[in-house]
Amino acid sequence: MPSDPHPDEPDEARSWSGDFDPLADHDERQVLFAALDSFRCVALFSVSSRYIADPNRQYRRTAHLNTTHRRRQAFYALPSAHWQMLAEPPFSILDNFSRVDDAIDVNAEIADAILTTGLASFGLPATPDPADPDQSWHGTANSSEVNKAHSTLRQFYRDWSAEGKPERDVCYAPVLQDLRDEFGERTSSSEEIKVLVPGAGLGRLVFEICNAGFAAEGNEISYHQLLASSWILNHTTGAQQHTLHPFALHFSNLLSRDQQLQTVRIPDTHPGTAMMQAQGNFGRMSMSAADFTVLYSSPSNEGMFDAVATVFFIDTAPNLIRYIEAIRHCLKPDGVWINVGPLLWHFEDGSNASSHGGSRETESHDQGIGEPGNVELTEADVFCLVERMGFAIEKRQPADDRPWCGYIQDPNSMLQPLYRPSHWIARKKKNP
Amino acid sequence: MPSDPHPDEPDEARSWSGDFDPLADHDERQVLFAALDSFRCVALFSVSSRYIADPNRQYRRTAHLNTTHRRRQAFYALPSAHWQMLAEPPFSILDNFSRVDDAIDVNAEIADAILTTGLASFGLPATPDPADPDQSWHGTANSSEVNKAHSTLRQFYRDWSAEGKPERDVCYAPVLQDLRDEFGERTSSSEEIKVLVPGAGLGRLVFEICNAGFAAEGNEISYHQLLASSWILNHTTGAQQHTLHPFALHFSNLLSRDQQLQTVRIPDTHPGTAMMQAQGNFGRMSMSAADFTVLYSSPSNEGMFDAVATVFFIDTAPNLIRYIEAIRHCLKPDGVWINVGPLLWHFEDGSNASSHGGSRETESHDQGIGEPGNVELTEADVFCLVERMGFAIEKRQPADDRPWCGYIQDPNSMLQPLYRPSHWIARKKKNP
Structure with a gap:
């Protein structure tokens, strides 16, 4: 990075990525x-x-x-x-x-x-x-970029407000529980356990994983998300510091105007304070700005992670096989892949590039997210593919037993688009 | 109508509208x-x-x-x-x-x-x-019209399949119960009670109201809906006669392919058979093809109806005041208005005309749905406006106590957009 406005902050929290x-x-x-x-x-x-x-x-x-x-x-x-x-x-x-x-x-x-x-x-x-x-x-x-900025702001409701906790409880809490079940409680003397979070968004899951004592690396392709997560993680000075009207632009399905004009305060938890309070128990945190499949299929990332946590992420894949290959490549043998999310294939209504955060046209536009072709799979297809590609699925939550959650959802709206996300754990086989 | 292909059918079920x-x-x-x-x-x-x-x-x-x-x-x-x-x-x-x-x-x-x-x-x-x-x-x-034809077909799931019953139970059953509570059970010797159903869609609510012994007049502006309701009400020859794949075009949020390719049979109940079985107890049925506010504000419709039932309808209003005026005009003194539905203002993202079934440009395009201006109201606003315009609200279901329902919703999808519709009854005051 050309400049460092906060030279006295811990290195872990500021890094965009090593040589990017x-x-x-x-x-x-x-x-x-x-x-x-x-x-x-x-x-x-x-x-x-x-x-x-x-x-x-x-x-x-x-x-x-x-x-x-x-x-x-x-x-x-x-x-x-x-x-x-x-x-x-x-x-x-x-x-x-x-x-x-x-x-x-x-x-x-x-x-x-x-x-x-x-x-x-x-x-x-x-x-x-x-x-x-x-x-x-x-x-x-352009207007599409401006819309992304607006929706990025709304996302703070989900990731960094007290009111968003019910959404996080359904999506992030199971990941933290699975990590503890797999690796035990972390202390400052524990061996470092490295967790990769593709599609890290505004960084809350990365923060929570570090706060639980694991080392977490977030990966994100969207500069909107990267700029916003860097700000909330590194440049806020206290809890409840900023006011957000997450639903100000909603004019339908309102019981009253209070609902439209409700405010939340962000961040509900101040990351810097939490890091200090955790002292040595706060895990190493980093963030990479890159196309997931390109970066984590590279030789430097082979066998680097003990766990990969994908939350509302795998359905961003035009070709899920590439995602599975990358996850398998960067996991250690016996490493675990924890997944929570629906299968709302993001490219369903357009080209591969247009619906993704980055929408970037790089020189390597035939790689990663820009590679031609796409396919929409069912959950049954996904399970079969994951097992065929060198994983053993060790846990899958039955469809009837799944909790409901909104996504940046006003809980009082007369219309509630609710997800029943799929939650499963797969382990990388030593000999596929 | 220029021709009558089924001259031996009962008049009630065939009428598009008197002089239209x-x-x-x-x-x-x-x-x-x-x-x-x-x-x-x-x-x-x-x-x-x-x-x-x-x-x-x-x-x-x-x-x-x-x-x-x-x-x-x-x-x-x-x-x-x-x-x-x-x-x-x-x-x-x-x-x-x-x-x-x-x-x-x-x-x-x-x-x-x-x-x-x-x-x-x-x-x-x-x-x-x-x-x-x-x-x-x-x-x-044009393609917009073709999309309407596709969505009209899907709507048979909601109105005329056994699988759509849970959606109808939340939206239509309360109306039938309210009518019975207000007017008592109907018999062939009962005085005729006339119920207007604006936004009658595929006609299931009109049918159910008639099947309960009331006279029902459906009103609909969309020819897609009118053509489809006329077919299902008058031109099907038995129950379970036709096969529909309501979710064939859904490629996301699937647990398995069976879900995408599931079929339903329509109609679940054959209207003609039900009419015959009910003998004299099946109420008079008619359907009007017209702009609601224009037709029911006319002198010929003044004080004509004992009840008006609006289900998922009032949020089609660019100007709800016009709807309330028309409902008040066509109700008898002490008549009841039963409402079930959300407030998803249909014009929110476009012009008044574009989002409505008819989308017609008639000579009277400055009247009814084509009148300029629009406004999005909250439920609190709606209650206040209804009371101010000559109604007493006698019953309103508390927000916490409202059942959930989908709208043409695959019950196994990992994404469920669910409504919590507002249900209330207002009575026309004799002296506003």
Whole structure:
């Protein structure tokens, strides 16, 4: 990394990855720039943003407030007696639009904070010289990138709010229990147990695994997720420090407006404090920014991990065989693969690249996520394939016995998309 | 209607609406033509279809089999050792594509049957003269219309299969219970009680209300729904007569392939047989094809109904005030409005017209569903508005006490979007 804004922090928590420099590669740099710029676009909502070069601030603000702007227009298009009644209490529809604007502003503060630390990490200026391609990151995000920034912010509800705990209890708690069952409780004198977490997202599972005394390496392809996880893990200064309105943009299936405007505080647990309190018992933490199958199929990662934990991850695979090969390659003999998640094949409605966080076009676009072809498997297919490719499945939760969980789900909504994730453990056979 | 293919059927079940002739109006005719043509497009899959004018049948077939065609291409694009393994048992991915094709064929038979009865109802030829605008209905459907035909077929799972009963038990059973509580059990000597069902869809609730001895009038704006409900109510010859693969196009969140290829038989209950068995106790049934707010705000419908039952309907309103006005207008004094449903505002992501079944551009496009403006209300807003507009809410199910239900939901999927619909009863005040 070009700069280190927090030189006194422990090394473990800051590492993006050993020898990875996205600024060195033109295509990779553009992907990073677009992710940074998308957070800037979201931060433009923010009253206190420092990243607005645009002189006509109010115009930009209005243009970005598409959510409430078009709703105001539709509201005023109602018969005037109707909208006038609905503008008065107890409906107060116009006041609610203003409150939603305020909520968007509050969320924008988080985007602003992520951007600040992201720029510092990569030594990029807030107001770049437009003529310098090495730093001209402004204006590189398209609407798809901006949508990813918004959904990344919402994801803090799931990973880093007290209210998201029920979702984490279904998805992360079984992994921690399985690790303890397999390796026992960890102490500072224990031998280091290395756990890989592909699709690490906002880093909560990585954090929890380290907090339980294991060494955890998160892997993530999306710069949106990487920038946001780096911020929450390394650059927040205390618990409950930031306010998020996770459901401000939801206008349907509401019992009341309180529901739409509810806030959560993040992080529910401050990672830095937890690390200090754990003293020597907090495991080594690292994060790699790379395509999973490419990095973990490499010779340097052969037999490196005692366990791999995939949570809501395997259905990002266009070709699950590649994922299984990579997991088998990087696991030690007798190593365990713990899986929790559904099979919502992410590429089902599009090309392989478009639905993944990275969506990057690198020179090696015929490798990893960009390799041609895809296939959608059933759970029965997955079990069969995993066993055929050198694993023994040692535990599988019966379908009837699976807990339900939402995914960034308002628990009071009249519509609840609920998952019943598959939970199983497979062990790498010594002699397949 | 120009022709009556079943002159010996009881009048009640055949009526589209008293004085309504969509062929008389150019714009309305085009909407009807597009709906008919969309069922023809779906029926083109069918081996036995009589509606294929295209000489290059295999080409059309392939073009329409987009679902499996692009998946086959993506499958063969995998590394050859991979797809060859996955083509063998137990995966048999290629065989599964063929089975999905067969399932699409089976569903196409239903589209074909709907089309046959629809054409007969309107006196239209299967192979129209392309030069005659009064009958040239071929080629009028766009992909959005074809998607509506597909989703209309899937809806038979919810309304007319034994497997859909759990969904109906949550949504229709409370309405029937409320009607009995309000009006008592009906016998052939009872005074006629008239119930209006806006958004009648495939007609199951209308049928059940009549089967309980009430007179029911269904209202529906979508020709897709009208054609399909007319077919199932009037033109099926027995129970379990037709096979439907409701989830053939679902490739995600499957435990096994059986789940994707499961069949249901429709209708679970044969309407004609039920009518005969009920003898005089089967209430008068009718169906109106019209924009709800326009038709039921008309002087001829003032104070005509003892009850209005809205199920998964009120959130189709761009302006709920118009719906409440129409319901109040057509109810008798002291009449009851029974509601079951969520608040998934259908226009939230688009214009008012685009997300509704009809999507028709009529001369009166500034009335009814086409009137400008929209607003998204909370349940608290809805209660307040209903009471302010001349109703007393007499019963409302507490949020904690509401049953869950899917909407055309595979009960074994690893992802279950579940509703907790709001259920309440409001009574029209004599003096608001």
